[in-house]
Amino acid sequence: MNMTPALLLAGLAVLLALGSSAVSLLASRDPSVLRRVAMPLIGLSGLAALAAGLWALIAGGDISTTLPFGLPWMPWQVRLDALSGFFLMTIGLVVCAVGIYGPSYVRGFEHGRESLTALGGFTGLFLAGMLLVVLANDAFLFMVAWELMSLSSYFLVAFQHENAANRRAAFLYLLMAHVGGLTILLGFGVLSGFGHSFAFDAMREAILSPGWASVAFALAFVGFGMKAGLVPLHAWLPEAHPVAPSHISALMSGVMLKVAVYGFIRVVFDLIGQVQWQWGVTLMVIGSLSALVGVLFALMQTDLKRLLAYSSVENLGIIFIALGLALVFLSTGHALLGALAFVAALYHVINHALFKSLLFLGAGAILHSSHERDLEQMGGLLRRMPWTGAFFLIGCLSISALPPFNGFVSEWLIFQSALQAWQLESGVLRSLIPIASAVLALTGALVAATFVKVYGVAFLGQARSRHVRHARQGTFGMRAGQGFLAGLCVLFGVLPTQVIMLIDGVSVQILGTGLPQASAHGWLWLTPISSETASYSAPLTILLLTLVAGFAFWWFLRGVPRRIRRSDPWDCGFAPPTPGMQYTATAFAQPIRRVFGPLFEIDEARPAHADGEPRYRLKLTDRTWGLLYLPVARAVESASRRVVRLQSGNVRTYLGWTLATLLVLLWIIS
Amino acid sequence: MIIVTWLIAFIQALLIAALAPLLIGWVRKVKAWLQNRRGPSLLQPYADLRKLLVKEIRVPHTASPLFRASPYIVFVAIWLAAATIPLVALDLPTSRIADIIVLVGLLALARFFLALAGMDAGTAFGGMGASREMLISALAEPAMLVAVFTLAMTAHSTSLVSVIDHHLTDGFLLRPSYLFALGALLLVALAECGRIPVDNPATHLELTMIHEAMLLEYAGRHLALMEWAAWIKLLLYGVIIANLFFPWGVAQDFSPLALGLGLAAVLFKLMILGAVLAVSETALAKMRLFRVPAFLNLALLLALLGLLSHVILEVGA
Numbered sequence: 001m002n003m004t005p006a007l008l009l010a011g012l013a014v015l016l017a018l019g020s021s022a023v024s025l026l027a028s029r030d031p032s033v034l035r036r037v038a039m040p041l042i043g044l045s046g047l048a049a050l051a052a053g054l055w056a057l058i059a060g061g062d063i064s065t066t067l068p069f070g071l072p073w074m075p076w077q078v079r080l081d082a083l084s085g086f087f088l089m090t091i092g093l094v095v096c097a098v099g100i101y102g103p104s105y106v107r108g109f110e111h112g113r114e115s116l117t118a119l120g121g122f123t124g125l126f127l128a129g130m131l132l133v134v135l136a137n138d139a140f141l142f143m144v145a146w147e148l149m150s151l152s153s154y155f156l157v158a159f160q161h162e163n164a165a166n167r168r169a170a171f172l173y174l175l176m177a178h179v180g181g182l183t184i185l186l187g188f189g190v191l192s193g194f195g196h197s198f199a200f201d202a203m204r205e206a207i208l209s210p211g212w213a214s215v216a217f218a219l220a221f222v223g224f225g226m227k228a229g230l231v232p233l234h235a236w237l238p239e240a241h242p243v244a245p246s247h248i249s250a251l252m253s254g255v256m257l258k259v260a261v262y263g264f265i266r267v268v269f270d271l272i273g274q275v276q277w278q279w280g281v282t283l284m285v286i287g288s289l290s291a292l293v294g295v296l297f298a299l300m301q302t303d304l305k306r307l308l309a310y311s312s313v314e315n316l317g318i319i320f321i322a323l324g325l326a327l328v329f330l331s332t333g334h335a336l337l338g339a340l341a342f343v344a345a346l347y348h349v350i351n352h353a354l355f356k357s358l359l360f361l362g363a364g365a366i367l368h369s370s371h372e373r374d375l376e377q378m379g380g381l382l383r384r385m386p387w388t389g390a391f392f393l394i395g396c397l398s399i400s401a402l403p404p405f406n407g408f409v410s411e412w413l414i415f416q417s418a419l420q421a422w423q424l425e426s427g428v429l430r431s432l433i434p435i436a437s438a439v440l441a442l443t444g445a446l447v448a449a450t451f452v453k454v455y456g457v458a459f460l461g462q463a464r465s466r467h468v469r470h471a472r473q474g475t476f477g478m479r480a481g482q483g484f485l486a487g488l489c490v491l492f493g494v495l496p497t498q499v500i501m502l503i504d505g506v507s508v509q510i511l512g513t514g515l516p517q518a519s520a521h522g523w524l525w526l527t528p529i530s531s532e533t534a535s536y537s538a539p540l541t542i543l544l545l546t547l548v549a550g551f552a553f554w555w556f557l558r559g560v561p562r563r564i565r566r567s568d569p570w571d572c573g574f575a576p577p578t579p580g581m582q583y584t585a586t587a588f589a590q591p592i593r594r595v596f597g598p599l600f601e602i603d604e605a606r607p608a609h610a611d612g613e614p615r616y617r618l619k620l621t622d623r624t625w626g627l628l629y630l631p632v633a634r635a636v637e638s639a640s641r642r643v644v645r646l647q648s649g650n651v652r653t654y655l656g657w658t659l660a661t662l663l664v665l666l667w668i669i670s
Numbered sequence: 671m672i673i674v675t676w677l678i679a680f681i682q683a684l685l686i687a688a689l690a691p692l693l694i695g696w697v698r699k700v701k702a703w704l705q706n707r708r709g710p711s712l713l714q715p716y717a718d719l720r721k722l723l724v725k726e727i728r729v730p731h732t733a734s735p736l737f738r739a740s741p742y743i744v745f746v747a748i749w750l751a752a753a754t755i756p757l758v759a760l761d762l763p764t765s766r767i768a769d770i771i772v773l774v775g776l777l778a779l780a781r782f783f784l785a786l787a788g789m790d791a792g793t794a795f796g797g798m799g800a801s802r803e804m805l806i807s808a809l810a811e812p813a814m815l816v817a818v819f820t821l822a823m824t825a826h827s828t829s830l831v832s833v834i835d836h837h838l839t840d841g842f843l844l845r846p847s848y849l850f851a852l853g854a855l856l857l858v859a860l861a862e863c864g865r866i867p868v869d870n871p872a873t874h875l876e877l878t879m880i881h882e883a884m885l886l887e888y889a890g891r892h893l894a895l896m897e898w899a900a901w902i903k904l905l906l907y908g909v910i911i912a913n914l915f916f917p918w919g920v921a922q923d924f925s926p927l928a929l930g931l932g933l934a935a936v937l938f939k940l941m942i943l944g945a946v947l948a949v950s951e952t953a954l955a956k957m958r959l960f961r962v963p964a965f966l967n968l969a970l971l972l973a974l975l976g977l978l979s980h981v982i983l984e985v986g987a
């Protein structure tokens with residue numbers, strides 16, 4: 001099939017995103033431009049990206065072209081293949097929803113002090129950056145687009161910059177993004193040293209020695225892992241993602257982290273090519289650690305958006321576990337199993353994009369109507385905001401990996417590939433992989449606990465504060481944006497075979513193997529390896545669920561008069577329960593906090609107070625701060641104190657240093 | 671033929687729902703005997719269900735629509751999970767819908783709604799029950815999955831039918847991994863079904879309840895469905911343990927003789943398991959909540975030992 005229209009559509013998506021940015025910047029006088037023109041343009045850009053991605057996936061070829069930009073000897077090249085197409089589709093789906101949701105959400109900022117010009121301008125640039133990263137076919141354009149994405153998202157994080165905590169979060173983000181960007185650049189440097197060019201095509205052809213390949217892998221893993229928020233390089237993520245406006249948080253958590261996964265897959269699976277099993281083990285260990293630490297910290301949070309950000313760490317960990325499995329299987333010659341794990345990883349990529357964006361948009365809707373992010377103040381929102389409540393429930397069920405929703409399918413696929421570990425020769429790997437899957441199982445159960453807490457505390461029970469009690473339903477646009485994503489969560493859960501057939505093209509292109517068996521038993525049955533090994537039939541499950549439920553309803557209602565009496569809840573014979581008697585989010589997490597206590601740095605106290613009222617203080621700190629970040633920060637500070645001695649303020653001294661440096665450099669290269 | 675197999679599957683699903691109260695009645699009866707009581711009739715749980723089904727439903731003022739939908743969702747999810755396990759016969763079409771991971775997923779779905787329903791009325795008890803239930807499940811689920819992974823890796827399949835089939839054709843091999851997995855699954859089953867020593871199904875002492883705390887606001891038909899679902903869950907775990915580790919007697923074809931034999935075999939096995947449960951509940955006392963993690967860590971440890979002894983000792987052997 002002809003791929004040219006797909007590339008044109010992708011180009012259109014980039015132009016629309018840039019156009020949206022330009023419109024906001026030009027019409028900075030009128031605050032309503034963002035809502036009326038710029039946000040719809042973002043939505044259209046998402047639609048174009050979605051169409052381009054789908055086209056590329058279905059057509060299944062690749063097309064590349066050279067752009068008339070860039071340096072004279074290094075023109076920018078773009079390429080659209082199945083892998084780029086898949087990520088374009090992911091970006092497109094989320095951006096469409098944000099485009100529907102955004103106009104009503106940004107209306108809330110129109111009377112605020114923050115600059116809407118900055119919001120609109122950088123949103124467009126951010127989107128254009130992400131699209132270009134996915135399309136780039138040489139390291140130069142890739143890095144330019146990557147920095148465009150990082151820098152513009154920095155300004156979005158710093159959007160509400162009057163709050164000092166937000167400025168601090170944004171600075172930390174900028175710092176980490178640049179350290180990550182630097183290691184990615186070095187990784188490309190290694191690859192281009194062997195390929196003698198910055199073009200991806202040349203890098204793909206280059207043959208690396210195993211040592212250098214490992215260096216390139218390590219650099220890429222650190223760089224992209226930092227952007228993806230893997231433990232222990234995750235500290236910026238729960239700071240930065242929640243402070244951006246909610247639709248931007250959805251884009252950052254739902255999409256930008258996926259762009260990091262794209263970069264990792266592109267470099268390791270596609271450009272380096274010759275994979276080693278040790279890499280897979282590294283990925284599995286780091287992924288398991290991220291999944292477990294991410295979910296435990298998510299469970300402890302009381303700030304809804306921060307909780308969701310920590311949960312992104314966990315989900316990225318799951319994706320990297322699957323990628324690690326793929327690397328192990330590929331490097332030991334089990335191409336089919338590698339393809340299974342790879343497809344599972346990609347499936348989880350799109351699932352996480354869908355449900356995490358949905359949950360962030362839901363959190364945004366709550367924030368919009370009640371100005372509240374703290375779970376301890378919420379309660380009973382299901383009755384105040386029934387639509388948001390219903391969609392949020394779908395998001396919670398999906399992220400908790402419950403059938404028949406989408407999160408379950410990808411976790412099921414990961415378990416299936418992990419259970420094929422018996423085919424490996426090495427006893428170490430055979431025992432390591434099941435332990436990783438045990439961590440995955442523990443993570444899954446803790447995620448369910450987390451989202452029972454979120455939904456139970458925020459949407460059920462009674463309101464814990466006055467402004468939450470008077471929360472209003474969001475506008476139609478906001479509900480439609482969430483409904484779109486919720487519908488997709490159900491669809492991706494109910495039709496797994498079709499989605500896998502779509503993703504299969506990526507696996508065929510990158511790994512050379514697909515999953516021919518996945519749909520061999522018709523569209524109803526998902527049988528990744530063979531029907532004897534495992535089968536899962538989500539459409540049939542959901543059909544049976546509804547049939548049995550309907551039958552049960554009919555049977556129980558038959559002849560029995562519908563008598564439902566409302567009464568007070570059980571109060572032990574004392575005063576009727578008040579909202580303050582409900583379990584709080586902190587109380588809900590207390591047993592798990594106690595069981596996993598050694599992992600956290602807990603500061604728990606009942607400080608005495610002059611008025612004699614009992615008080616409770618609880619502060620949880622991430623241990624990585626003390627173990628990793630603070631020592632590094634101290635080292636940098638003491639190093640800079642030493643460098644300060646060079647700073648005499650005398651121009652002649654500076655010139656002397658410059659001359660000396662030049663001489664040393666000349667001596668080195670001659 | 672397809673119609674016949676679907677019919678058998680449907681009858682089996684009905685049979686599971688019908689047998690669940692009987693198992694509970696049996697456990698209670700044996701416990702009563704052990705305590706030198708005569709105890710209520712074996713059929714008492716049926717009478718309880720009937721009474722609850724026709725009684726008036728009471729719903730707290732503070733409850734949302736989710737409170738009224740949850741009993742149906744919980745019941746359907748657990749029943750569906752139970753319908754996919756081979757009770758009497760192997761290789762029924764319903765078994766292909768879900769493998770063991772999907773089964774665990776369906777049980778998790780039911781638990782999710784049970785916990786949410788507990789929190790919905792906005793009382794302290796509901797939240798307490800939900801919080802404790804999620805703690806226990808968070809520790810029990812990995813142990814459960816790792817234990818079944820051991821079996822799945824032996825049979826190279828996560829389908830329950832294939833695992834049992836493998837076990838039957840393989841002959842009786844005393845594998846150490848099976849013993850570890852059996853130990854782990856027994857502990858997990860006690861925790862997941864809310865039995866002593868993890869939870870006491872007979873208590874209404876506020877500070878110790880877990881499962882009952884979540885059901886405290888339910889009445890009438892809703893309560894009947896929730897209780898029934900919990901009983902089906904107990905039966906489900908019983909059947910899994912009975913048929914995975916002691917698969918003899920399961921019908922491998924659909925002849926009336928084989929089916930009848932399969933039914934008799936599974937009833938016998940469940941009777942033994944129920945008696946064992948009653949004895950252990952009589953002999954043990956309920957633990958403090960914060961002793962439960964140690965109990966479940968033991969289950970996880972057993973499961974991991976089973977898995978490791980499988981991949982190290984048994985693969986290739």
